[in-house]
Amino acid sequence: xxSKNALVKEFQxxxxxxxxxxxxxxxxFSRKQCVKCKKFFWSTSKQTCGDTSCEDYGxxxxxxxxxxxxxxxxxxxxxKFFSRNSxxxxxxxxxxxxWRPDLFFTIASIQDFQxxxxxxxTFEYPADRLVVPQVCLRFPDIPNVGVTGKHHTSFVMxxxxxxxxxxxxxxxxxxxxxxxxxxxxxxxxxxxELTYVEDLWAMPDMSAFGPCVETFSRGLELVNSVFMQFxxxxxxxxxxxxKVVDVGWGLERLAWFSQGVPTSYxxxxxxxxxHLKGLIDYDEALFLKYASHAGSLNLDEVKDLRTARGxxxxxxxVNESLLERKVATLQAIxxxxxxxKTLLYAxxxxxxxxxxxxxxxxxxxxxxxxxxxxxxxxxxDLPEICAxxxxxxxxxxxxxxxxxxxxxxxxxYETDRFVSSRAKAARIVEVIISQNVDIDEDKMVKLYESQGxxxxxxxSHAEQRGVQIKVPETFYEMxxxxxxxxxEEDKKFSHDLTGIKPTKVLYYDGVKNFRAxxxxxxxxxxxxxxxxxxxxxxxxxxxxxxxxxxxDVVKVEKYNNVIVHTIDGKYKGAKAxxxxxxxxxxxxxxxxxxxxxxxxxxARMVLGNHVNQAGAEKVVQKARLDITHxxxxxxxxxxRIEEVANRIVADKIHVNKTVMTRxxxxxxxxxxxxxxxxxxSTNIRIVEIPGYDVEACxxxxxxxxxxxxxxxxLKTERxxxxxxxxxxxxxxxxxxxxxxxxxxxxxxxxVFSVSVDHLPSTAQRFFEEWKEKDKAIEKLKSELAFLKAxxxxxxxxxxxxxxxxxxxxxxxIEVAQAMAADHPKLLVVLANVNGDIVGKRGDENxxxxxxxxxxxxxxxxxxxxxxxxxxxxxxxxxxxxxVFAEAGF
Numbered sequence: 001x002x003s004k005n006a007l008v009k010e011f012q013x014x015x016x017x018x019x020x021x022x023x024x025x026x027x028x029f030s031r032k033q034c035v036k037c038k039k040f041f042w043s044t045s046k047q048t049c050g051d052t053s054c055e056d057y058g059x060x061x062x063x064x065x066x067x068x069x070x071x072x073x074x075x076x077x078x079x080k081f082f083s084r085n086s087x088x089x090x091x092x093x094x095x096x097x098x099w100r101p102d103l104f105f106t107i108a109s110i111q112d113f114q115x116x117x118x119x120x121x122t123f124e125y126p127a128d129r130l131v132v133p134q135v136c137l138r139f140p141d142i143p144n145v146g147v148t149g150k151h152h153t154s155f156v157m158x159x160x161x162x163x164x165x166x167x168x169x170x171x172x173x174x175x176x177x178x179x180x181x182x183x184x185x186x187x188x189x190x191x192x193e194l195t196y197v198e199d200l201w202a203m204p205d206m207s208a209f210g211p212c213v214e215t216f217s218r219g220l221e222l223v224n225s226v227f228m229q230f231x232x233x234x235x236x237x238x239x240x241x242x243k244v245v246d247v248g249w250g251l252e253r254l255a256w257f258s259q260g261v262p263t264s265y266x267x268x269x270x271x272x273x274x275h276l277k278g279l280i281d282y283d284e285a286l287f288l289k290y291a292s293h294a295g296s297l298n299l300d301e302v303k304d305l306r307t308a309r310g311x312x313x314x315x316x317x318v319n320e321s322l323l324e325r326k327v328a329t330l331q332a333i334x335x336x337x338x339x340x341k342t343l344l345y346a347x348x349x350x351x352x353x354x355x356x357x358x359x360x361x362x363x364x365x366x367x368x369x370x371x372x373x374x375x376x377x378x379x380x381d382l383p384e385i386c387a388x389x390x391x392x393x394x395x396x397x398x399x400x401x402x403x404x405x406x407x408x409x410x411x412x413y414e415t416d417r418f419v420s421s422r423a424k425a426a427r428i429v430e431v432i433i434s435q436n437v438d439i440d441e442d443k444m445v446k447l448y449e450s451q452g453x454x455x456x457x458x459x460s461h462a463e464q465r466g467v468q469i470k471v472p473e474t475f476y477e478m479x480x481x482x483x484x485x486x487x488e489e490d491k492k493f494s495h496d497l498t499g500i501k502p503t504k505v506l507y508y509d510g511v512k513n514f515r516a517x518x519x520x521x522x523x524x525x526x527x528x529x530x531x532x533x534x535x536x537x538x539x540x541x542x543x544x545x546x547x548x549x550x551x552d553v554v555k556v557e558k559y560n561n562v563i564v565h566t567i568d569g570k571y572k573g574a575k576a577x578x579x580x581x582x583x584x585x586x587x588x589x590x591x592x593x594x595x596x597x598x599x600x601x602x603a604r605m606v607l608g609n610h611v612n613q614a615g616a617e618k619v620v621q622k623a624r625l626d627i628t629h630x631x632x633x634x635x636x637x638x639x640r641i642e643e644v645a646n647r648i649v650a651d652k653i654h655v656n657k658t659v660m661t662r663x664x665x666x667x668x669x670x671x672x673x674x675x676x677x678x679x680x681s682t683n684i685r686i687v688e689i690p691g692y693d694v695e696a697c698x699x700x701x702x703x704x705x706x707x708x709x710x711x712x713x714l715k716t717e718r719x720x721x722x723x724x725x726x727x728x729x730x731x732x733x734x735x736x737x738x739x740x741x742x743x744x745x746x747x748x749x750x751v752f753s754v755s756v757d758h759l760p761s762t763a764q765r766f767f768e769e770w771k772e773k774d775k776a777i778e779k780l781k782s783e784l785a786f787l788k789a790x791x792x793x794x795x796x797x798x799x800x801x802x803x804x805x806x807x808x809x810x811x812x813i814e815v816a817q818a819m820a821a822d823h824p825k826l827l828v829v830l831a832n833v834n835g836d837i838v839g840k841r842g843d844e845n846x847x848x849x850x851x852x853x854x855x856x857x858x859x860x861x862x863x864x865x866x867x868x869x870x871x872x873x874x875x876x877x878x879x880x881x882x883v884f885a886e887a888g889f
Contacts, residue, residue, distance in 0.1 A: 001235060002206050002232050002235055002236075002237065003206075004200055004202045004209070007200055007202070007209065007237075008198075008199070008200045011198075011200065011211060012040060012198070015031060015040065015198065018198075018211040019042070019196075019198045019211055019213060020042075021172050021173045021175075021176040021177070022173045022177065023173070023176050023177045023180050024042050024176075024196070027044070027180070027191055028044050029042040029043060029044055029196065030042065030043070030044075032046075032047070034047075034048050034049035034051075034054055035047050035048060036048055036049075036053075036054040037049060037051065037053060037054050039051070039197055039198070039199075040197070040198045041195045041196060041197040041198060042195065042196040042198075043192075043194070043195045043196070044191060044192045044194075045192055046192075046195055048195075049195055049197050049216065050194075050195035050197070050216030050217065050218070050219060051197065051214075051216060051219075051221070052148075052150075052219050052220065052221075055216075055218070055219040056219055056292050056293055057149075057218065057219045057220060057291065057292045057293075057294075058218035058219050058292075059217070059218040059219070059220065059257050059260050060260055060261075060262060060288065060291050060292045061260055061288055061292075062218075062260050063260065064189065064193070064217065064218055064257055064258065064260060065187045065188045065189055065257065065258040066187065066188025067188070067258070068258055068259045068260070069187070069254070069255055069258040069259070070255065071251070071252070071255045071267060071268045071270070072393075072395045072396055074251060074254050074255040074258065075133050075156070075158065075251055075396060077186055077187075078131070078158050078182070078186075078249065078251070078254070079131060079133075081181075081182050081186050082131045082160060082178070082182075083131075085178060086129055087127075087129045087130055087131045087160070088126065088127035088129065088130040088131075089130070089131050089132070090126060090127075090130055090131075090132050091132070092112075092132060092133050092134045092135055092397070093106060093111075093112040093132075093134060093671060094106070094349035094350065094670075094671055095135050095136070095137050095154070095345050095346055095349045095351070096346065096349045096350050096351045096358070097111065098612075098671045098672075098674035098675075098677075098678065099115065099666070099671050099674055099678050100114060100115075100116065100678065101116060101677060101678040102116065104357055104358025104361075105136075105137040105139075105346075105351075105358055105361075106134065106135070106136055106137065107136050107137065107138055108134075108136055108157060108159075108246075108248060109132050109134035109136070109157045109158075109159025109161070109246075109248060110159065110161065110244075110246045110248075111134075112132060112134060112159070113125040113161070113163070115662065115678075115680075116678065116680055117680050117681065117682070121203075121207060121208070122682075123163060123244065124662060124663045124666075124682075125161070125163050125663075126663065126667060128162065128163045128164045128168040128169045129161070129162050129163075129169055129170070130159075130161055131158065131159060131160050131161070132158075132159045132161075133156050133158055133159075133251065133396060134156065134157045134158075134159050135154060135155070135156055135157075135345050135397075136154065136155055136156075136157050137153060137154050137342060137345070137346065137361075138152075138153060138154075138155075139153055139361040139364070139365070141153060142364070142365065142368070143475075145334065145335050145338050145339075146265075146330070146331035146332065146333075146334035146335040146338070147294065147331060148294055149262065149263035149264060149265070149291055149294045150220070150252075150253060150256070150263070150264050152252060152264070152265075152338050152342075153338055153339060153342045153365055154338070154341055154342035154345055154346075155250060155251070155252050156250075156251040156252065156396075157248045157249070157250065157251070158248075158249035158250075158251045158254070159246075159247070159248060159249075160175075160178075160179075160245075160247035160248075160249060161244070161245060161246060161247065162174075162175065162244070162245035163242070163244055163245075164242050164243075165242070165243040165244075165245070166243070167242070169243075169245065170245065171227070171243060171245065172227055172245075175225055175227075175245050175247060176196070176213065176225065179215065179223060179225060179247070180194075183215070183217075183222065183223075187254070187257075187258060189217055193217045193218060194215060194216070194217050195215070195216045195217070196213050196214070196215055197213065197214040197215075197216060198211070198213065199211075199212050199213070199214055200212060201224075201226040201228075201246075206231075206232040207231055207232065208228050208230070208231055208240070209228070209229075209230050209231075209232075210226065210227040210228045210229035210230055210243075211227050211229065212224060212225060212226040212227065213225045217257065218257070220253060220256075220257055221250070221253070222249065222250065222253055222254060222257060223247060223248065223249045223250070224247070224248050225245070225246075225247045226245070226246040226247065226248075227243065227244075227245060227246075228240065228243060228244040228245075228246060229243055251268075252264045252267065252268045255267045255268055256268065262284075262287050262288050262290075262291035263291055263294070263334060265334045265337055265338065269337045269338075269341065269389070269392070270388070270389070270391075270392030270393075271388060271392065272337050272340075272341075272385060272388045272389055272392065273333075273334075273337060275385075275388065276333040276336065276337055276380070276385075277330075277333060279333070279378055279379065279380065280329045280330065280333060280376070280378075281326070281329070282330065283326055286318060286323070286326060287326070287327070287330060289316040289318070290312060290316060290318075290323065290327060293312045293315060293316070294312070309323065309324060309327070329376055332372035332375070332376050332378075333372075333378075335368065335369065335372055336369045336372055336373065336378075336380060336382075336385065337385065339365040339366065339368060339369040340369065340382055340385040340386050340389060341386075341389045342362075342365055343362060343365065343366055343382075343386065343407070343411065344386045344389050344390060344400055344407055345400070346362050347362075347403065347406060347407045347410055347411075347610055348399055348400050348402075348403040348406075348407065348609075350609070350610055350611075350612045350628065351610075352410065352610060352628050352629070352630055352722045353366050353410070353414050353630070353722070354630075354720075354721040354722030354723075355720075355721040355722075356720055356721055356722060356723070357722075359721070359722045363414065366382075366411065366414055366418075367414075367418055367454050368454075369382060370382075370415060370418045371454055371456040371457070374422075374456075374460075375456060375460070382411050382415065383404075383407060383408035383411050383412060386404065386407050386408070386411065387404055387408075390404055402609075403608075403609055403610075405608070406608040406609055406610050409608070409630075410610065410630050413630050413631060414630070421453055421454075421457070422457055424453060425453040425454075425457035425458060427867065428447065428453060429457075429458055429462055429465070430465070430867050430868060431850055431865060431866060431867055439458060439462065439469055441472055441475070444458060444472075444475065455469075455472075455475055492559070493557070493559045493564060494522075495522045495523075495526070497520075497528075497559055497560070497562045497564075500519055500520055500528055500562050501519065501530065502560075502561035502562060503528070503529060503530065503531065503532055503558075503561065503562055503563040504530060504531035504532075505531075505532065505563070506531055506532060506533040507532070507533050507534065507535040507544070507581075507700060508657070508685075508700070509533075511533040511581070512533070512580065512581050512583050513533070513578065513579065513580045513581070514531065514532070514533040514578070514579050515576065515577070515578055515579075516529040516530055516531045516532060516576075516577055516579060517529065517530045517575050517576055517577070518530075518571075518575045518576075518577060521571055522564075524570035524571055524572075525566055525567050525568075525569065525570060525571065526564050526565070526566055527548060527564070527565045527566075527567060527571060528562060528563070528564055528565075529548075529563070529565065529577065529579070532556075532563050532565070532579065533579055533581050534546060534553060534556045534563070534565060534579065534581065535556065535586070535589075535699075535700055536556040536557050536558035536563050536564075537555075537556065537557060537558075538558055538698055538699070539616075539676055539697060539698050539699045540596075540615070540616035540617045540618055540676070540699075541589060541593050541618040541699040541700065542589065542617075542618065542619050542620070543555060543556035543557070544556060544581050544582065544585070544586055544589075545581075545582045545585055546579060546580050546581040546582045547579070547580050548565060548567060548571075548577050548578070548579045549571075549573055549574075549577045549578060551567040551568060551569050551571060552567060552568040552569075553565050553566070553567055553568075553579075554566055554567065554568050585620055586700065587731075588620050588730075588731060588732070588733065589618055589619075589620060589700065590700045590701055590702050590707075591702060591707065591708050591709070591730040591731040591733075592618040592619070592620075592622070592623040592729075592730050592731075592733075593618045593623070593699045593700060593701055594655065594701045594702040594705065594707070594708050594730070595623060595645070595708050595711050595728060595730035596616050596618060596623050596625050597687065597689055597693045597695060597697070597701070598645045598648050598649065598689065598692070598693070598705060598708065598711065599625050599641065599645050599711065599713075599726060599728055600613050600625055600627065600675065600693060601644075601645075601648065601689065601692040601693035602641045602642075602644035602645040602648065603625075603627050603629075603641050603726070605644055605692075606637060606640045606641050606644060607627075607629055607633075607637065607641075610628060610629070610630075611627050611628060611629060612627065612628045612672075612675060613625060613626070613627060613675040613676060613695075614626040614627060614628050614723055615723075616676065618699070620733075621729070621733060622714060622727055622728060622729045622733060623727070623728055623729070623730065624725055624726065624727045624728075625725070625726045625728075626719065626723050626724070626725050626726075627723070627724055627725075627726065628722055628723060629722070629723070629724040630722060631718070631724075632716070632717070632718040632724065633716045633724055633726075638713055638716055638726075641713065641726070642711065642712070642713045642728075645711045645713075646710060646711055648689065648692055648705050649705050649706060649708045649709065649710065649711060650706070651705060651706075652704050652705060652706030653689055653690060653691070653692070653704065653705045653706075654690070654703065654704055655687065655688070655689055655701055655702060655703055655704060655705065656686070656687070656688040656689075656690065657685065657686070657687050657688075657701065658685070658686050658688075659683055659684070659685050659686075660683070660684060660686055661682060661683055661684075662679065662681070662682055662683065662684050665684055665686050665696065669686070669688075669694050672694070672695075673686065673694060673695055673696040674695075674696055675695045675696075675697075676695060676696065676697055679696045679698075684696045685697060685698050687699075687701055689705060708730050708731060709730070709731045709732070709734070709735075710730065710731065710734040710735065711728055711729070711730050711734055712728060712729050712730075712734035712737050712738060713726055713727070713728045714727045714728055714729060714737060715727050792815070792819060795889070796823070796826065797888055797889065799823075799825045799826055799827060799845065800826070800827050800828075800829075800887070800889075801819065801826060801827070801828045801829070801830075801889070802828075802829045802830075802884040802887050802888075802889035803829075803830055803831075803884070803889060804830070804831045804832065804833070804877075804880065804881065804884065805830055805831075805832055806832065806833060807832055808832065808834075808836075809832070809834075809836040809838065809872070812830045812831070812832055812836060812838045813838050813840075813872070815830060816828050816829075816830050816838050816839065816840040817840055819840070820840040820841060820842045820843075820845075821842070823842050824842035824843045824844040824845070825842050825844045825845050826841070826842045826845060827839070827840075827841050827842075827845050827847050827849070827852070828840050828841075829852070829853070829856065829884075831875075831877070831880045831884070833877060834874075834877075835860075835862065835874045835875050835876060835877050835880065836872070836874055837853060837856060837857060837860075837862075837864060837872065837873050837874065837875055837880065838853075838870075838871070838872045839852055839853045839856075839866070839870065839871040839872070840869070840870050841868075841869050841870075848868045849866060849867070849868060849869055849870055849871045850865050850866035850867050850868060850870070850871040851865075851871075852871065853865060853866055853871030853872060853873050854866075854871065854873065856873070856875065856880075856883055857873035857874065857875045859875070859879065859883050860875025860876050860879035860880050860883060861875055861876045861879055862874040862875035862876065
């Protein structure tokens with residue numbers, strides 16, 4: 001079985017074949033083995049490999065380069081050098097990875113050029129030599145952010161790539177030569193301070209792998225050069241015919257290394273870091289000493305962070321508790337700076353904090369930042385920090401400033417939700433502690449995922465009650481790993497379609513009738529034709545109906561490139577057939593599909609650039625569109641979306657439908673074309689409503705927005721966290737809905753004996769009257785509860801009252817509250833004939849009511865619980881009577 005470890009051992013038998021390059025020989029580098037970790041590396045004189053685990057940071061407070069490069073300046077120098085050396089400099093891709101259906105976020109620059117076709121990985125690139133300042137998100141690094149000084153949840157991978165060797169591009173010798181020239185000539189690093197460590201890179205499934213060289217200097221990895229050279233087949237290594245060079249430079253690390261400041265955050269966040277440091281007691285001299293050793297604190301490798309930090313305290317001669325306190329505050333500041341930058345990029349590129357998909361990770365870091373603010377009692381406005389990041393990063397990315405309004409709205413909304421969950425946490429923790437339930441890691445995960453309660457909230461509220469809770473240091477890493485990737489299932493046909501030629505499609509040509517030949521029939525009813533005008537169910541649009549040689553077509557499905565028609569009956573007849581499409585039905589589907597594009601554009605215009613299509617369905621009666629949005633829509637927003645959509649319809653804009661190569665389409669329109677998901681094809685169909693919407697879409701559409709006639713939004717609902725569904729009708733179906741509602745209004749007007757025009761005022765009058773009556777009823781209920789409480793006075797035994805009443809649950813609660821308010825030392829437990837049980841204590845009673853109710857309900861074959869002052873549950877009435885009798889009632 002091929003594995004990375006086995007391959008490394010095999011390659012190291014002949015290291016010159018895999019890692020040695022011409023530059024090593026020219027510049028006097030020889031192969032050595034690290035005296036500490038035993039890794040092999042290339043150096044002119046060093047005895048250790050230079051990895052952080054083997055060497056402390058030797059650049060902090062030092063001049064390791066010929067000058068101090070600013071963060072933006074470092075990219076400009078990098079870009080200038082590689083452009084001079086025949087590399088195309090391209091703009092970054094979004095951090096939300098719409099072109100890779102298996103990943104939510106961009107995690108490496110090479111991902112920009114990877115596409116999934118028929119389950120296999122292919123590369124598409126604009127030039128065979130290029131560089132890109134790709135922003136990457138990596139959430140498993142969350143626990144290390146602020147700790148090691150070098151980990152970020154978002155960072156710029158200055159990608160250096162070469163494709164197509166040996167036909168084009170370059171390979172190992174030229175790659176390492178260029179890297180050496182940049183580090184020694186542009187940055188001014190001395191060659192004796194560089195080490196090149198041998199390693200191997202591999203895809204998890206070993207579909208691509210090859211040697212890689214990690215370059216270190218003064219304890220910091222600056223660049224990793226990967227050479228995709230091999231693949232595996234039948235568990236054997238095979239040489240790739242076309243090779244890829246994938247070099248990832250850490251822009252944050254390059255700037256940090258050159259500046260010699262304590263952490264990479266100080267080098268890369270501009271004025272954000274200084275602003276946040278001004279809010280705390282920052283001991284620069286202490287932290288400068290500490291920072292040189294912080295690289296060894298990687299939580300993936302260190303079992304106990306506190307112990308490891310204690311060792312550092314001894315090394316630098318500082319009191320351990322003092323170091324712990326000061327470092328904890330600074331780490332919180334750095335984490336807030338990092339997390340806001342990540343949120344800025346993600347929201348700007350269409351990501352939303354939520355409890356589903358990739359949005360889960362965004363909410364994790366947002367709530368982590370808010371927890372730090374609470375815990376440290378800091379006066380920090382997160383949208384303000386985002387704005388500072390956007391201003392600093394403007395020379396690299398102008399888009400960030402353009403989206404600040406959306407960023408502020410979304411973060412403010414999420415902050416309000418966080419405040420609400422904090423209040424909820426207090427109640428939940430009170431119940432859990434009163435029931436003596438262990439709050440372990442699994443319980444924390446459940447509380448976070450179901451209630452939005454963070455472990456920091458649990459810990460804080462528990463400690464206020466004298467209970468110690470330990471939060472795992474890798475809690476957020478564990479959560480994030482659960483939500484990094486996504487899976488999409490392939491549609492499978494029940495029969496083998498191997499060897500059947502792809503079906504020629506005619507449905508884009510407006511064909512109503514066509515002739516074709518049968519290639520295959522399965523079970524007498526699943527028919528494969530050589531060509532077809534029937535549109536198969538795809539992209540959310542339901543299939544066409546019609547007839548084939550007199551047989552009704554009831555279903556049409558596409559499997560890869562083969563279209564299967566299911567007929568009503570058993571086909572017998574000639575192989576030459578005639579097909580006819582139900583054209584009236586098709587036209588309505590075209591209107592609904594075109595309307596979906598229009599509504600999507602209108603929603604983005606009204607709600608903000610964060611809006612993206614998350615799903616859609618187009619059937620005959622109506623269509624639905626699921627969009628990414630952080631809260632339910634107001635009536636005003638719905639009306640504005642409908643108004644904008646119908647304005648687009650009224651403008652009668654020509655709908656452009658063109659087939660382009662995927663690369664050309666992405667260059668022309670960007671990754672926003674993948675609103676409906678990634679397209680597994682090198683040629684894709686682009687549907688454009690100029691000025692409003694452009695998408696890769698394989699559905700059928702009108703030729704003009706005017707053909708849609710009208711759009712009516714039928715209803716909207718928030719279907720899950722971060723997703724809003726709009727249902728709407730187009731064309732005649734929109735008019736039908738309006739007519740139906742007119743009829744309803746007429747009937748309601750008849751009931752009230754008024755005209756339709758007077759319905760609103762009449763309905764308002766009835767509503768106000770109903771509210772007054774409802775208030776009167778509530779008042780009577782309260783008075784009844786008070787009277788009943790008065791009648792129960794004589795049934796109190798000591799400081800307790802157990803009694804069964806002919807009331808519903810709500811009335812039981814009112815009576816219990818009235819009794820407890822009137823008798824401060826009383827414990828009152830009431831039940832009804834339905835088995836409902838409630839309990840309440842007076843202010844001077846110290847019994848745990850939630851636990852008492854829980855015990856009673858268990859004895860009565862039910863369940864219940866609550867807080868220390870109130871509880872409720874259910875049980876069997878006969879058993880309730882028995883328990884009350886045992887209590888003397």
